[in-house]
Amino acid sequence: MVTGGASPLVVFLVASAAVLIVLPISPASALPAGLPDIKPAFPNPWSAFKNLSGCHSGDERRGLAKLKEYLWHFGYIPEAAASGRFNDLFDADMELAIKTYQSNFGLGVTGELDVVTVTQMMAPRCGVADVVNGTSTMGNSSAVGLRGRGLFSYFPGSPKWSKKTLKYAIATSKTSINRATLSQVFARAFARWSAATMFHFTETASASDADITIGFHAGDHGDGKPFDGPLGTLAHAFAPTNGRLHLDATETWVANGDVTRASSAGAVDLESVAVHEIGHILGLGHSSVRDSIMYPTLKPRTKKVKLAADDVKGIQSLYKGNPNFVTP
Ligand SMILES: [Zn+2]
Ligand SMILES: [Zn+2]
Numbered sequence: 001m002v003t004g005g006a007s008p009l010v011v012f013l014v015a016s017a018a019v020l021i022v023l024p025i026s027p028a029s030a031l032p033a034g035l036p037d038i039k040p041a042f043p044n045p046w047s048a049f050k051n052l053s054g055c056h057s058g059d060e061r062r063g064l065a066k067l068k069e070y071l072w073h074f075g076y077i078p079e080a081a082a083s084g085r086f087n088d089l090f091d092a093d094m095e096l097a098i099k100t101y102q103s104n105f106g107l108g109v110t111g112e113l114d115v116v117t118v119t120q121m122m123a124p125r126c127g128v129a130d131v132v133n134g135t136s137t138m139g140n141s142s143a144v145g146l147r148g149r150g151l152f153s154y155f156p157g158s159p160k161w162s163k164k165t166l167k168y169a170i171a172t173s174k175t176s177i178n179r180a181t182l183s184q185v186f187a188r189a190f191a192r193w194s195a196a197t198m199f200h201f202t203e204t205a206s207a208s209d210a211d212i213t214i215g216f217h218a219g220d221h222g223d224g225k226p227f228d229g230p231l232g233t234l235a236h237a238f239a240p241t242n243g244r245l246h247l248d249a250t251e252t253w254v255a256n257g258d259v260t261r262a263s264s265a266g267a268v269d270l271e272s273v274a275v276h277e278i279g280h281i282l283g284l285g286h287s288s289v290r291d292s293i294m295y296p297t298l299k300p301r302t303k304k305v306k307l308a309a310d311d312v313k314g315i316q317s318l319y320k321g322n323p324n325f326v327t328p
Contacts, residue, residue, distance in 0.1 A: 043266075045232035046070065046122045056112040057095045064088040067113075070121065071097045075131030104130050104138040105296075106288050123297040124268065126276060127225055127236035130286050130296060132156050137285035138296075152294060152314025153285035155239040160283045160318055161211075162241075165200045169210035174218060174249040177270070181255050186214065189274035192293075192305060193282060196312050196325045211241070212281055214274075216249035230266050234298065235273050237280035245277045259303050272304045284314050 049070075052063050068086040071077045076097035095111040102109045105120050130138050137153040168190070170182050183203060190201040207213050220226040225236055227248040237245040247253070252264045259269040279294050287294035289310040298304060307315075312327045 043230055044122060044124070045228045049118050049122050052113050053115050053118045054113065055090050057090050057092065059090040060088050061090070062088055064090055064094070067121070068094060068097075071101065073129070074101075075129035075134075075136075076101055078134055100131065100136055104136060104286075104288055106290060120297070123299060124231040124234050125297040126273075126280075126286070127227075127233040128280055128286065128296075132285075138288050151288040152292070152310050152317075153287060154283055154314075154318060155285055158283065158318065159240040161199075163211075164198050165202070166211045167202050167204040167209060168212035168214060169204050169207040171207065171213065171215035173216070175216040175247075175253070177253060177255045185255050185271045186274055189271050189278055189305070192275050192307055193278055193315065195322065196307060196327075197282075197315055197319050197322055199282070199319070210243070212243040212245060214245045214247070216247050218249040221246065231268075231300070234268055235277050237277040239280065240283045243281060245274075245281055247273065247277075260301050262301055264300075266300050268298065268300055269303045269305075272298055272302065275305050275307075279311065279315070282315060283318050284311070287311070287314065 048063055049067055052061060052067055055061055055064065065086040065088050068077060071094070072079075072086070077093060090113075098113065098117065099109050099111045101107075101121070102111075102117055107116055107120060108114070110117075130136060133156060135156065137155065138151070168186065170179070170186060172179050172182065175182075187203065193199060194201055201212075204210050218227060219229075223244070223246070225246075227233055227246075227250065229248075229250050230252065233248060234251055235245070235247045247270070251268045252262075252266045253270045254262050254267045255270045259267055259272075275293050276298070284294050286296045287310050289295060289308060291304075292308040292310040293304065293306075294311055294314065306328065309327055312321075312325070315321075
């Protein structure tokens with residue numbers, strides 16, 4: 001989320017089943033009629049969405065108002081529509097929002113809350129909006145087919161840095177991860193982007209001297225984009241040249257070791273999220289390419305730190321590329 005408009009928080013105080021990722025893949029082509037009622041593995045602010053599976057235009061079901069708030073939060077329902085309270089009616093605006101969402105995430109564009117769509121919506125994700133001022137910032141498959149471009153995107157107006165050396169500072173308050181480990185994680189994350197570009201990133205101890213400020217924050221932290229506790233929104237960052245990169249302090253961050261073997265079902269890989277958020281800091285928006293760094297969601301216990309071809313194309317179209325870099 002970049003431009004103005006402080007979004008009042010959508011806090012979903014629902015601690016029921018976190019199903020996210022563990023949908024059993026059925027051998028048949030038919031999708032399951034509803035999500036399996038798995039024991040709560042980890043609290044997830046969006047887990048109640050699973051009760052909305054199967055809803056379509058014209059339905060009225062308790063909980064649809066919460067989903068409208070979610071869609072509004074990520075830009076799919078226009079700011080103006082939020083003036084009144086959202087109701088539980090599946091109206092035409094909601095159908096349109098869901099179609100845009102499905103297109104952005106490479107899902108079948110049905111306009112209905114099918115199981116695949118609801119599952120995708122419950123996945124933990126970046127807090128940066130996918131649609132800004134009514135314009136989807138994410139590329140989509142049909143656009144690629146027509147224009148032959150990548151699926152990466154920029155913020156409206158394509159803001160960018162004019163200098164090549166950027167200094168970053170890491171604030172260690174509100175996290176128990178030690179400074180040396182944080183320095184290593186962020187050095188590796190920045191190196192992913194500097195390898196593909198002519199950027200040079202250096203850590204500085206002083207925030208006042210830094211172009212980029214990294215910090216852990218919980219709940220409301222003064223930028224109009226409060227965090228929501230474990231899972232849900234994991235982090236957010238601002239477009240150039242703002243430089244603020246915020247991580248939700250309440251996540252079960254894994255900064256060291258193999259996140260795929262983490263004991264917590266809600267473990268989130270810090271380096272993976274850092275690489276994604278640095279993409280925003282440099283000017284990239286979200287991408288519809290599922291394997292790209294700039295895809296909005298990241299499953300718990302997953303590591304994704306390598307730039308995909310789409311990420312490289314995106315950053316090298318905005319800035320001069322490193323001629324020695326070999327695109328994956
Ligand atoms: Zn993001
Ligand atoms: Zn923030």
